[in-house]
Amino acid sequence: MLLAIDVGNSQIAFGIFEDGQFRASLFTATSIHRTADEYASLLFNLLPYHDVEKGDITEAIICSVVPPLVPVFQELCQRYLGIAPLVVGPGVKTGVRICLDNPREAGPDRIVNAAAAYRLYGGPAIVIDMGTATTFDVISKQGDYLGGAIAPGVEMATEALYTRTARLPRIELTRPPHALGKNTVSAMQSGVIFGYTALVEGLVARLEKELGEKATVIATGGWADVIARETPVIREVNKHLTLVGLELVHEMNKHQPGVKEERKED
Numbered sequence: 001m002l003l004a005i006d007v008g009n010s011q012i013a014f015g016i017f018e019d020g021q022f023r024a025s026l027f028t029a030t031s032i033h034r035t036a037d038e039y040a041s042l043l044f045n046l047l048p049y050h051d052v053e054k055g056d057i058t059e060a061i062i063c064s065v066v067p068p069l070v071p072v073f074q075e076l077c078q079r080y081l082g083i084a085p086l087v088v089g090p091g092v093k094t095g096v097r098i099c100l101d102n103p104r105e106a107g108p109d110r111i112v113n114a115a116a117a118y119r120l121y122g123g124p125a126i127v128i129d130m131g132t133a134t135t136f137d138v139i140s141k142q143g144d145y146l147g148g149a150i151a152p153g154v155e156m157a158t159e160a161l162y163t164r165t166a167r168l169p170r171i172e173l174t175r176p177p178h179a180l181g182k183n184t185v186s187a188m189q190s191g192v193i194f195g196y197t198a199l200v201e202g203l204v205a206r207l208e209k210e211l212g213e214k215a216t217v218i219a220t221g222g223w224a225d226v227i228a229r230e231t232p233v234i235r236e237v238n239k240h241l242t243l244v245g246l247e248l249v250h251e252m253n254k255h256q257p258g259v260k261e262e263r264k265e266d
Contacts, residue, residue, distance in 0.1 A: 001056045004246035005073050007064035009132040014043060015243030016052055024050035025240060032068050036075040060085035061250040063108045086253055088112060093252045097144045109242055110137050116245030118143045121216045126207055130221035136203055149203055154223045158192050197230040204233050
């Protein structure tokens with residue numbers, strides 16, 4: 001079995017794959033203060049609930065946007081599983097040509113998402129990852145990663161309203177009955193839920209205009225379902241897109257090693 005580890009700023013997702021098929025997912029909060037032993041305890045105590053034993057895992061791949069945690073999970077894999085994990089980064093084949101001014105700036109999660117989106121849905125495509133940040137990633141018809149946009153995440157924006165103002169409360173992020181809020185809580189819910197819906201619709205329209213054609217829009221991340229219910233712009237919701245992408249990248253490097261990411265020349 002393959003263990004795919006997606007280390008995000010707020011949450012770490014573990015995916016289990018067997019013979020290329022998605023088997024299970026597990027989640028824990030991200031903390032740079034936890035040791036490899038602590039993460040191992042969390043992970044291996046949860047595996048039996050999914051009918052998976054530690055000894056079943058023979059391969060691993062890591063994608064991290066939190067650099068200090070890369071060696072932590074490398075240590076976990078080496079000490080507790082006896083395997084050297086593949087770490088997504090420069091030199092690892094993703095099947096994606098990165099068309100940025102500086103390809104090394106691209107977050108590994110965004111490239112993995114692009115690889116998964118192109119394999120599953122074709123191109124052109126726009127991936128919206130609604131996590132700690134809300135990212136928009138554009139993939140061409142040929143499968144090239146063209147760039148995108150980054151905005152604050154839904155929870156980040158909501159927390160900022162509470163912490164940076166004197167009178168606004170911390171709220172539960174549920175859909176309000178109307179856009180026209182009649183009290184503070186419903187007004188804040190409207191601003192966040194419907195405001196982010198408008199953000200998605202507006203940015204997708206601008207990105208498609210610059211792309212010159214319509215794209216399949218795929219949403220992933222913790223808030224994907226909430227926003228997708230509000231707009232027809234989002235065609236697909238795939239909560240496990242990054243984990244699926246990690247499995248694809250692992251297979252590319254397992255069978256066709258040594259091919260590096262490329263920068264598209266003008």
